[in-house]
Amino acid sequence: MTKRLPRNKQLIIIGGGASGLAASCIAAKHGIDTLLIEKNSKLARKLLASGNGRCNLLNAGEPIYFGDSKFAKSVLNNCSFNRLVEFFNSLGLVLKQEEGGRIYPTTGRADTVLDCLLRPTKNSSVSINLNERAKSIEPLDTSFKLVTDKSEYICDNLLIAGGSIASPKLGGTKDMYNMLMPLGFNMVAPKPALCGIDCDMKPYISLDGTRLMAICTLVCDDKPIATSIGEVLFSKRGLSGVCIMQLARFLPGNTENCHIYLDFSPTLGIDYCNKHKASNINMPFDMGLVKPSDIYKNTQIALDFLQSRLTILNKEDILLGALPSKLARICTKNSLNETAKAVTALKFCGLSPRGFEHAQVAAGGISTKNIDPSTMQTVYSNLYISGETLNVDGDCGGYNLMFAFASGILAAMHVAGKY
Ligand SMILES: Cc1cc2nc3c(=O)[nH]c(=O)nc-3n(C[C@H](O)[C@H](O)[C@H](O)COP(=O)(O)OP(=O)(O)OC[C@H]3O[C@@H](n4cnc5c(N)ncnc54)[C@H](O)[C@@H]3O)c2cc1C
Structure with a gap:
């Protein structure tokens, strides 16, 4: 039996990784009625594994991106390194810079980053459903329908932040590609990057x-x-x-x-x-x-x-x-x-x-053609895509998390501007 929500959500975020959580912080700050859906029993497993558990979350140097690299740089012009530092400062996270511009939390622990990202969502307009897997999406007149393995939802805005196929043990799936391609989005065939x-x-x-x-x-x-x-x-x-x-x-x-x-x-x-x-x-x-x-x-x-x-x-x-x-x-x-x-x-x-099982990121993904790098809005004005689902991969050194955070923040800011 599927359960229908009593009312529309203003925003549904698919994926409780780096990008989805950054978006949820912004949604919480602006009181946007939001539901975040995560298929794993734990949030942000890749973030927790990142930087050997130390979480190299940003890079202070020149952006180094592949795939739709111009798009990535444009996203980071719209949500700059300094703005990301301010964002993390506002969450209470203390950062330090190491060799090569790599930025880490001073605790040297990725779980500190997750704790800070979750803080704004406590007792807020954001609710989080774990162990729920998004299956399909369908555009309606002015809203989106989302079907999961547990329920059906209607939302005014939908953010796809479910990541890539890389590292399936930590949550990687093809799900986002499978959901977006029937809606006319093009995909650059993903291949393992950052692996032995x-x-x-x-x-x-x-x-x-x-x-x-x-x-x-x-x-x-x-x-x-x-x-x-x-x-x-x-x-x-x-x-x-x-x-x-x-x-x-x-x-x-x-x-x-x-x-x-x-x-x-x-x-x-x-x-x-x-x-x-x-x-x-x-x-x-x-x-x-x-x-x-x-x-x-x-x-x-x-x-x-x-x-x-x-x-x-x-x-x-x-x-x-x-x-x-x-x-x-x-x-x-x-x-x-x-x-x-x-x-x-x-x-x-x-x-x-070495294959996707051992890859930190996927090169390739959903083409950014017709996606606005200042808002992450797609040709569907209420559908947004952020993070590693897109055809953007960064070099080692904090660039991948940085893009995931920046794009999630921009999407949620745009949704917030609608209310
Ligand atoms: C071992 C390892 C180390 C890394 N180290 C670094 C590093 O130090 N610095 C750096 O910048 N990058 C690093 N990366 C890469 C970085 O972690 C990713 O690029 C980043 O997490 C991508 O963020 P995202 O939010 O787009 O996707 P993810 O963080 O993958 O989040 C997507 C979420 O969506 C969920 N999901 C997937 N499908 C569904 C579905 N159908 N329904 C509901 N939920 C779904 C997943 O379970 C996951 O929680 C590392 C990656 C790995 C694997």
């Missing part, structure tokens, strides 16, 4: 468990596609670590002619920043994505480095003390030239992204 990359590790099995700074370049059809710098984690199944995760979104559907090359110049102690001043890379090596670089760029520098070490070490031990011994063994080749190539362009084949 499986590769043929047979030649490198001894490296299992090793962590090391490297410059990582994805090369497809002999063309450098993307370069990222940071700590790489080696396992039996492949490569991971933030810098590898950042490359995943660039993998094409067919990865047959794609390889990852690792350059260990930073670990070799080569004066990386100075040597790169002449090139298009001039950032410190902990800065993440940089412009795609040629894979043998540092080989000559490494050769000079190796030659200088011949004065203190014999040829077999030339990498001793410069790389972990297992890696040194793999890279030490007969000729110095070959060794220099191996330490600056160690090749990994058989690439495949």
Whole structure:
């Protein structure tokens, strides 16, 4: 038996994640009669897992987005970093900035962020239904009908904030795509982004468990596609670590002619920043994505480095003390030239992204064409879409949560302006 609500809601929000909760705070502040529907028994499971439980919720630097990146930047012009900081300050959340502009709560705990987001909704015009899954939506004359697995509702305004297909264990579903496509919305096929990359590790099995700074370049059809710098984690199944995760979104559907090359110049102690001043890379090596670089760029520098070490070490031990011994063994080749190539362009084949189960976000999603970046209003004037459901994905570093918060806030502000 389905239960019909006694009266229309002014706003229904589908999804109790970052975006839906930010919207609910605004709705509560303006006294908008709101119902938030969340299919899980707990709210915001991705937010709670974010930043290894520390919640890297914003980034103070230049926005770095993919997919409909212009749209994302426009959203963040309309709800700027400073405005988001004010929003969290108004909730009582104390923030701190770390390396690379990453913003965290000072408690270092994601649950503090959730507590603050929930505070305005207590004893307010917002009610929250857990364990209820939205199934379908239907536009009516001046309202929307929502069918869930428990009930049917009519609302004046509907905000779709149900996230993406990524990380299903934490709530990811295809539901939002399935609900929106019958209404004429286009979708850019989602693919896993920000995840580890499986590769043929047979030649490198001894490296299992090793962590090391490297410059990582994805090369497809002999063309450098993307370069990222940071700590790489080696396992039996492949490569991971933030810098590898950042490359995943660039993998094409067919990865047959794609390889990852690792350059260990930073670990070799080569004066990386100075040597790169002449090139298009001039950032410190902990800065993440940089412009795609040629894979043998540092080989000559490494050769000079190796030659200088011949004065203190014999040829077999030339990498001793410069790389972990297992890696040194793999890279030490007969000729110095070959060794220099191996330490600056160690090749990994058989690439495949680790899949949605392990992806922090989905690249792709509902196209933002015909969505207003200042209000998140769609062609249906009472239907709004926010957060990761959209074809926007950000780089590692707080950009994804930042977009989710900003877009949720803008949508709820626009709804509030109607009353
Ligand atoms: C492990 C991990 C670590 C991450 N770390 C960071 C980080 O440090 N910084 C950062 O910026 N980003 C991080 N992200 C990404 C970030 O968490 C997401 O981009 C962000 O949570 C998206 O917000 P959202 O509100 O759009 O979607 P979500 O947070 O996914 O919220 C959507 C909600 O809708 C619910 N839902 C789905 N379908 C239905 C339905 N049919 N009916 C009702 N409810 C439904 C889901 O259960 C979920 O609670 C991380 C993600 C993961 C998985």
